[in-house]
Amino acid sequence: MLLGSCLDKHAPPAAIRIRWAHDPETLAPLALQNQSAMDASNLMYLSLLQVNSKPLSIEPALAEQLPEVGPRGDSLTTFRYTIRPNAAWDDGRPVTAADVACTLKLMSCPGIPNEISRNNYSRIRQIELNPANSRQFTLVCQGQSPELLLISGDFFILPEAVLDPQHRLRSYSLPALQRWPATRPPDSALAAVARQYQAADLANHPEHAPGCGPYRLARWEKDRYLSFRSKPNWWGKATTGLPLALQARAPQLDYLIIPNASAAALALRRGDLDVFPQVPAADFNRFSTNPSADVRLYASDSYDIALAGFNTKRPALADALTRQALSRLFDTAGLLRGTQQGRGQRTAGLVPPFDRTNYNDSLRPVPYHPAAARALLLQAGWQPPTAGQPGWRRASSRGEQKLQLAVRYRSSDELFATAALQFRAAATSLGIAVELRPTESALFGKALADGDFDIFMRTLHGNPFAVNFAPLLHSGTSSETNSTRFGNPACDQFIDAVATANDSPQRVRQLRQLQALLQQQAPLVPFFFLANRVAARRDCQGLYVSSLKPGFVAPTIERTAAAASR
Amino acid sequence: MVRLLLRHLGQTLLATWLLASVVFLLTRADGEQAVRLALAPAADLSMPAVSQAEELASRAAARHRLGLDRPLFYVGCSAAGSWEWGGWHNQYHQWLRALLHGNLGTSFRSGELVSHRLAQALAFTLPLTGLAAVLAILAALVLATGMAAFPRWQGPVRTVLVGLHSVPLFIVALALLLLFANPELLNWFPAYGAAPEVGTHALKQFFDALPQLVLPVAALVLAAVPELTLQLASALAHELRQPYIVTARAKGLRASAVVRHHALRNALLPTLAQLAELLPAMAAGAVVVETIFALPGMGRLLAEAAATRDYPLLVGGVLLVGLARLLSLLLADLSYSWADPRIRWKA
Numbered sequence: 036m037l038l039g040s041c042l043d044k045h046a047p048p049a050a051i052r053i054r055w056a057h058d059p060e061t062l063a064p065l066a067l068q069n070q071s072a073m074d075a076s077n078l079m080y081l082s083l084l085q086v087n088s089k090p091l092s093i094e095p096a097l098a099e100q101l102p103e104v105g106p107r108g109d110s111l112t113t114f115r116y117t118i119r120p121n122a123a124w125d126d127g128r129p130v131t132a133a134d135v136a137c138t139l140k141l142m143s144c145p146g147i148p149n150e151i152s153r154n155n156y157s158r159i160r161q162i163e164l165n166p167a168n169s170r171q172f173t174l175v176c177q178g179q180s181p182e183l184l185l186i187s188g189d190f191f192i193l194p195e196a197v198l199d200p201q202h203r204l205r206s207y208s209l210p211a212l213q214r215w216p217a218t219r220p221p222d223s224a225l226a227a228v229a230r231q232y233q234a235a236d237l238a239n240h241p242e243h244a245p246g247c248g249p250y251r252l253a254r255w256e257k258d259r260y261l262s263f264r265s266k267p268n269w270w271g272k273a274t275t276g277l278p279l280a281l282q283a284r285a286p287q288l289d290y291l292i293i294p295n296a297s298a299a300a301l302a303l304r305r306g307d308l309d310v311f312p313q314v315p316a317a318d319f320n321r322f323s324t325n326p327s328a329d330v331r332l333y334a335s336d337s338y339d340i341a342l343a344g345f346n347t348k349r350p351a352l353a354d355a356l357t358r359q360a361l362s363r364l365f366d367t368a369g370l371l372r373g374t375q376q377g378r379g380q381r382t383a384g385l386v387p388p389f390d391r392t393n394y395n396d397s398l399r400p401v402p403y404h405p406a407a408a409r410a411l412l413l414q415a416g417w418q419p420p421t422a423g424q425p426g427w428r429r430a431s432s433r434g435e436q437k438l439q440l441a442v443r444y445r446s447s448d449e450l451f452a453t454a455a456l457q458f459r460a461a462a463t464s465l466g467i468a469v470e471l472r473p474t475e476s477a478l479f480g481k482a483l484a485d486g487d488f489d490i491f492m493r494t495l496h497g498n499p500f501a502v503n504f505a506p507l508l509h510s511g512t513s514s515e516t517n518s519t520r521f522g523n524p525a526c527d528q529f530i531d532a533v534a535t536a537n538d539s540p541q542r543v544r545q546l547r548q549l550q551a552l553l554q555q556q557a558p559l560v561p562f563f564f565l566a567n568r569v570a571a572r573r574d575c576q577g578l579y580v581s582s583l584k585p586g587f588v589a590p591t592i593e594r595t596a597a598a599a600s601r
Numbered sequence: 602m603v604r605l606l607l608r609h610l611g612q613t614l615l616a617t618w619l620l621a622s623v624v625f626l627l628t629r630a631d632g633e634q635a636v637r638l639a640l641a642p643a644a645d646l647s648m649p650a651v652s653q654a655e656e657l658a659s660r661a662a663a664r665h666r667l668g669l670d671r672p673l674f675y676v677g678c679s680a681a682g683s684w685e686w687g688g689w690h691n692q693y694h695q696w697l698r699a700l701l702h703g704n705l706g707t708s709f710r711s712g713e714l715v716s717h718r719l720a721q722a723l724a725f726t727l728p729l730t731g732l733a734a735v736l737a738i739l740a741a742l743v744l745a746t747g748m749a750a751f752p753r754w755q756g757p758v759r760t761v762l763v764g765l766h767s768v769p770l771f772i773v774a775l776a777l778l779l780l781f782a783n784p785e786l787l788n789w790f791p792a793y794g795a796a797p798e799v800g801t802h803a804l805k806q807f808f809d810a811l812p813q814l815v816l817p818v819a820a821l822v823l824a825a826v827p828e829l830t831l832q833l834a835s836a837l838a839h840e841l842r843q844p845y846i847v848t849a850r851a852k853g854l855r856a857s858a859v860v861r862h863h864a865l866r867n868a869l870l871p872t873l874a875q876l877a878e879l880l881p882a883m884a885a886g887a888v889v890v891e892t893i894f895a896l897p898g899m900g901r902l903l904a905e906a907a908a909t910r911d912y913p914l915l916v917g918g919v920l921l922v923g924l925a926r927l928l929s930l931l932l933a934d935l936s937y938s939w940a941d942p943r944i945r946w947k948a
Contacts, residue, residue, distance in 0.1 A: 057905075060710045060711050060909075061710060061711045061712065063712070066639075068639075068710070145662070146666075148639075148663075148666055148712070150639065150640055150659040150662050150663050150666075151640060153659065153662075154640075154649070154651050154655055154656075154659055155649060157649075157651075157655060158649060182649075186649065216658070217658040217659070217661040217662040217665070218661055218665065233712075236712070238711055238712045238713075239711060239712065239713055256721075256897065257711075257718070257721060257897060258722075258897030258901060258902065258905075259895075259897040291793070291895070292895060292897070293793050293895040294892045294895060294901070295892055295893045295894075295895065297775065297778065297779070297893075298778060298782075298792045298793045298893060298894065298895055299792075299793070301778060301779070301782050301783055301784075301792035302791070302792040302793050304783070304784045304785075305782065305784055305788060305791070305792060307791055307792060307793070327784075475908070476908060477634055477637075477638055477908060477909070477910055478634075480637060480638075481633075481634060481637065484637070501649075503649065503650060505650040506649075506650050506651065509650070512650060512651075512653075513651075513653050513656050515637075515656060516651070534650070
C-alpha cells in the first residue's frame with residue numbers, strides 16, 4: 036500500500052516548485068541576510084524601482100516613472116519620485132509618500148534590527164514630502180554618482196499604518212534619527228515605535244502586515260518550505276509595463292528547502308520539483324550528458340567572480356612584483372575546465388568581460404606561467420632554494436624574509452579546494468612552501484578581517500548597476516571589507532573618481548585605467564566570472580534566465596497547460 | 602530504590618546545569634562572531650562604501666540588540682588585566698534566570714522563541730529517529746537470536762554486518778536515494794520531504810509524509826543495526842557457552858527456546874548501555890540523513906545554529922540533548938539494577 040501510494044502519479048500541481056538550498060531564516064524587511072530572504076521579500080513588498088532582467092535595466096515599480104534627478108550644491112543629488120496612483124496595500128489603503136518616509140526612518144530608528152539597511156541606505160540624507168501631493172516626495176542623497184539612482188529606490192516600502200499607526204516617527208527628521216548614537220537608548224516615543232515594530236514580527240510572520248507586492252505568504256515551515264499565493268485583486272494586475280518580476284503569472288510559488296544538490300536533481304527528474312536554480316557545475320554537466328526528456332537546461336552569465344587575494348600587509352607580499360609572480364601560479368583556464376566544465380568567463384579584472392562598455396579589453400587574463408613566476412620572483416629580489424637552504428629568501432631592512440604562504444578558503448567550497456591544491460602543486464614545483472587552511476565559513480570571515488592569511492580565495496557578488504571598488508580596495512576602508520589591506524594613492528584616486536563621476540565616458544575611461552592599474556598592482560587575482568545555471572521542467576514556460584540574482588524570474592513561470600488555458 | 606532514583610536525578614540535574622553553563626560561557630565568549638554574522642556579508646562589489654565610524658556604530662547596535670554588550674559573568678577580567686565584578690545584569694545571570702522560568706531565550710537569527718523552534722524540529726526528528734530506533738532494535742533481536750539459533754549462518758551474516766558497519770552513513774543514505782528515488786532505476790520513493798498542499802488536514806499530511814520517511818528511516822536502521830546485532834550476538838554466544846545453558850539443553854528444550862527464554866535476558870545486559878545511547882541520539886537527530894533527505898529536524902537545526910553562531914538556539918539544543926543523554930544514563934543505571942539483582946543488592 037505504501038509503495039502503491041509512492042508510485043501513484045498525480046497530475047502536476049498548480050504551484051511552481053523552486054529549490055532553495057537554505058531557509059531564509061528571517062524575513063525582516065530591514066534585516067535581510069541572504070538571497071532567499073531577498074527573493075521572498077521581493078514577492079511580498081515592492082520598492083520604488085526594480086531591476087528588470089530583460090532588458091537589463093532599472094525600471095519603475097512603485098514609482099510612476101524613473102525619478103527626476105538633479106544636483107543640489109556640489110555634493111548632493113535629489114531624486115523626485117511620484118508613486119503610482121493605483122498602488123495600494125492589501126487592506127485597500129493607498130501607498131503614499133508617508134509610507135516611504137516611515138520606512139526610511141525605521142531604517143535608522145534605534146531598538147530595531149536595522150543595521151544592514153541603515154548602512155546600505157545611509158546616503159539618503161533627507162526626504163522632503165510634497166504637501167500638495169501625498170504621492171510625491173524628493174529624496175536628497177549624499178554624492179553625485181550614477182549608482183545613487185538604484186540606492187534611492189531599491190528598498191522595500193513598509194506600511195506606516197501598521198508599523199507606526201500613531202505617527203510618532205513623523206515628529207523626527209531623518210537626519211536626527213541617522214545621527215542617533217548607537218549606544219544611546221531610544222526615547223519613549225522611539226521605544227514605542229520599536230515595540231510596535233517588534234510586535235508585528237515581520238521576521239517570522241510577514242503576512243501579519245499588509246504588503247503591496249503581488250504575492251502573500253500562505254505558509255512557512257522553517258527549514259522545509261515557503262508557499263506564496265498570488266493576490267487575486269492585486270493592484271498591479273491592471274497596470275501595464277511593469278518589470279518582469281512584477282508580472283505575477285504563477286498562481287502559487289512554493290520554495291522547497293532541499294540542502295542536498297543530488298536530492299534536488301533527483302526531485303527535478305522525478306517531477307517533484309520544477310525549477311532548480313544555481314545548479315552545481317557537476318550536476319549540470321550530468322544533466323547535459325544524460326539528458327532527460329522532461330528537463331530543460333538554461334545557462335547565462337553571472338556577476339559572481341571567483342578570485343584570490345593577497346595579504347599586502349605581510350612583508351613578503353607587500354611588493355607588486357612578488358604578487359605578480361604568485362598570480363602566475365594559478366591555472367585559471369585549467370580550473371575553469373576542471374571545476375566548471377568550461378562554463379564561465381576568464382577575466383583580467385573585476386569588471387565582467389561581457390560588460391563591453393566598462394571592461395578593459397586591452398588587458399589579458401593573467402596566464403599560468405611558473406617559469407615567468409620564477410623570473411619575477413628573482414626580479415623582486417628573492418633567492419631560490421639551494422641544497423643547504425630550502426625555500427625562497429630575501430634580505431630586507433627588517434631581516435631575512437621567507438616566502439611561505441598560508442592559503443585560506445571556505446572548506447565547503449569545492450572550487451577553491453581544487454584551486455588551492457593546484458596552486459600548492461605549482462608553488463611546490465618552484466620550491467615555495469604552501470600551507471592550505473580550509474576554514475569553516477564563519478571563521479573564514481573572521482580570519483580575513485583579522486588578517487590571518489597570506490592568500491585567500493572566495494567568490495564576490497556584483498550587479499551591473501553598481502560597481503564600487505572602494506570597500507574592497509580603498510586604503511580608507513576597514514579590514515572588514517578590504518581583506519587584502521591594499522592601499523595605493525593612484526588606485527585610491529581612480530576609485531574615488533569612478534565612485535563620484537557622473538560623466539559616463541569619463542567614468543568608463545577611469546574604470547578601464549583602474550583595471551589596468553589593479554592588474555599591475557595585483558592585490559587580487561581574478562579567476563573567472565561564474566556561469567548561472569538553471570534546470571527546469573519542460574512543462575514550465577515563461578522562465579527568464581538572467582545574470583541578476585537569483586538567476587531567473589520566478590513570478591513569470593507558469594505551466595504550459597495553465598498558460599494555454601489563460 | 603527511591604533514594605537511588607532521587608540521588609541519580611539530583612546528579613543528572615546538576616550535571617545538566619554544569620554542561621549548559623559551560624556551553625553558554627564558551628559560546629558567548631565568541632560573541633563578536635555572532636555580531637559579525639548579524640551584519641551584511643563582508644564583501645560585495647555592489648556594496649556601498651561604509652565608513653569606519655558607521656561600521657563601528659552598526660556593530661555596537663547589533664551587540665546591544667543581541668544583549669552581548671553586557672558583562673558575560675559575575676566576575677571578569679578587565680582590560681587592565683585585573684578581576685572586576687560584572688554585576689547582576691550579566692549575560693549568564695539573565696540567561697539562568699530566564700531558564701529557571703522555562704525560557705530558553707530567542708534565536709539571534711530569526712527572533713523566534715528557542716523552545717518553539719526546538720519543538721518544531723523535534724516534531725520531525727522524534728518520529729524519524731524513534732521509528733528507526735524501534736526497527737533497529739527489533740531487527741537486531743531477530744538477527745542476533747537467528748545467528749545464535751543457526752550457527753552456520755553466523756559467518757556470512759557477520760561478514761555482511763561488518764561490511765555494512767564500515768560504510769559511512771552519508772554513503773548509505775545517498776545510495777538509497779540514488780537507488781530508490783531515481784527515475785532511471787527504481788522510482789519508488791520521493792527524493793525529499795515534499796511540501797504538503799496548503800490547507801490540507803493534519804492527518805492527511807501525516808499519511809502523505811509516510812513515504813518520505815521510508816528512505817531516511819531505512820538509512821538510519823542500516824546504520825544502527827550492525828553494531829547492535831554484533832554486540833548482542835557476541836553476548837549471546839558468550840551466554841550460550843555457560844553451564845546453565847547446558848542444563849537447559851539437557852532438559853530437552855529446543856535451541857530457539859534456550860536462546861529466547863534463558864540466554865537472551867542475560868545477553869541483553871551489555872546491550873543496555875547501547876540501547877540507552879539511542880535516547881540522546883533520538884533527540885539530537887541525524888544531521889546527515891536530515892540534510893540528504895531535506896528533513897527539518899534537530900540535527901540540521903543544531904548544525905546550522907552552530908554555523909551561523911545562533912548561540913541561544915545552540916545552547917537550548919545542547920541543553921536538550923545533554924538532558925536526554927544524562928537521562929539515558931540514569932535509565933541505563935536503573936535498567937541494570939532491574940535486570941541484574943547483584944547490582945541491586947550491592948546498591
